[in-house]
Amino acid sequence: MSYVEKVLKNLKKQNPGEPEFHQAATEILTTLAPVVDKHPEYEKAALLERFVEPERVIMFRVPWTDDKGKVHVNKGYRVQFNSAIGPYKGGLRFHPSVNLSIIKFLGLEQILKNSLTGLPIGGGKGGSDFDPKGKSDREVMAFCQSFMTELYRHIGADTDVPAGDIGVGGREIGYLFGQYKRIRDEHVGVLTGRGLSYGGSLVRTEATGYGLVYITEEALKQRGDSFKGKTVVISGSGNVAIYACEKAQSLGAKVVAMYDSNGYVYDPAGINLAVVKDIKEVRRGRIKEYAEKVSGATYTEGCKGIWTIPCDIALPCATQNEIDAASAEILVKNGVKYVAEGANMPSTLQAIEVFQKSGVVFLPAKAANAGGVATSALEMAQSSGRMFWSFKEVDAKLKDIMVNIYHNIDKAAKDYGYEGNYVMGANIAGFVKVAEAMMAHGIV
Ligand code: NDP
Ligand code: 2IT
DSSP: OOHHHHHHHHHHHHSTTOHHHHHHHHHHHTTOHHHHHHOHHHHHTTHHHHHTSOSEEEEEEEEEEOTTSOEEEEEEEEEEEEOSSSSEEEEEEEOTTOOHHHHHHHHHHHHHHHHHTTSSOEEEEEEESOOOTTOOHHHHHHHHHHHHHHHGGGOBTTTEEEEOBTTBOHHHHHHHHHHHHHHHOOOSSSSSSOOGGGTOOTTHHHHHHHHHHHHHHHHHHHTTOOSTTOEEEEEOOSHHHHHHHHHHHHTTOEEEEEEOSSEEEEOTTOOOHHHHHIIIIISOOOTHHHHHHSTTOEEEEBSGGGGGSOOSEEEEOSOTTOBOHHHHHHHHHTTOOEEEOSSSSOBOHHHHHHHHHTTOEEEOHHHHTHHHHHHHHHHHHHHHHTOOOOHHHHHHHHHHHHHHHHHHHHHHHHHTTOTTOHHHHHHHHHHHHHHHHHHHTOOO
């Protein structure tokens, strides 16, 4: 049995009942064989065993009171996975599906994603099974204050810097920051995605979606092509989906469909993003309303059907495992040429195989959605330097980072004999730097 196989087998045995963590670890470890074969010293130093074991896992009780006076208890998590190349960095997810397996898969992915940005940030992730949907602002505030009342002792601007993810946007970051500042009496860059009035960075809101389109644009450019005139399907209608849509449209693409967790809208004339923003950002409503407001658009209950809509480019931007092998087959049959992952792990292992076998250009999440965390790192730089960069400056840096990531993963894939396989390229390019730093630090 190879080193990689041994580590993977042991990981599954030691972490039972964590399917998402197993999935992410399988995707990553099975691509690292060529690297560990070149470096027998890694096995002697149990490098992979240490890489897949979080440095620290924090789990805590989050009690809060709703508007009727009823007391609720949620679970809180922060997985501080790897600090070899910088302080732990990664988002907080508030969604009823959150459990340890999901936070660990996200944390593991985050290590390599953060490495790919070229910036000094380690990997972490956290969250809660709290559901912000349908809650009043006061309830969300009460929850965030309780969550931070435990979390504050584990984080810090040079230790661990959380940000948003599903269910955590500007409102939640504001409440979390307010409570941290109140307890610690420090106005520092301990969270990113902050509002512009209290230390946030321009472009952070747009960064993940814009970055996704920038890296896809570079892949298109390499093949003598562009977004112009392309038909695009985007899943989700949250932060990542909205700004992916905005940038793709500005480059001349036609985005024809989006969804939320209830169902999808199809608009053959091209999505009117102002309507989506009003529904989702202003009123926190449901995507269904789009079809009531825009003539010619239709709404279909359920999510999966979105992948039956023919498109040139698919940008999954909602959640893990939203594209399975069957949906991937349909996308391919309908002529999809590019799939770039805005969400984390939106394609199952089997779906990835379908894309790769069919010659689809497949840009995996840890490369394709790295623009969000990269801009978080730019926010950290501005905070610690007490500087404020213009939209144009941050946007230019973001674009530069995404173009570099594309070329780095392309080169790593080629160097190791897997040209065009960006899963290999991203995992290897991300891992090499983390491995080097971990080796330099000794057995820790
Ligand atoms: P949001 O909470 O803003 O939006 C999430 C969107 O996905 C909503 O439309 C939501 O629908 C939908 N969604 C969530 N869960 C499900 C589900 N189980 N089934 C179907 N649809 C679902 O989150 P973000 O846009 O920030 O995050 C989207 C993805 O991008 C996540 O995978 C996240 O990890 C990833 N990501 C986010 C980054 C960021 O900077 N925010 C950076 C990098 C990656 P509904 O409203 O009905 O729940
Ligand atoms: O998945 C991700 O990269 C994020 N949710 C963003 C993390 C961050 O720290 O900005």
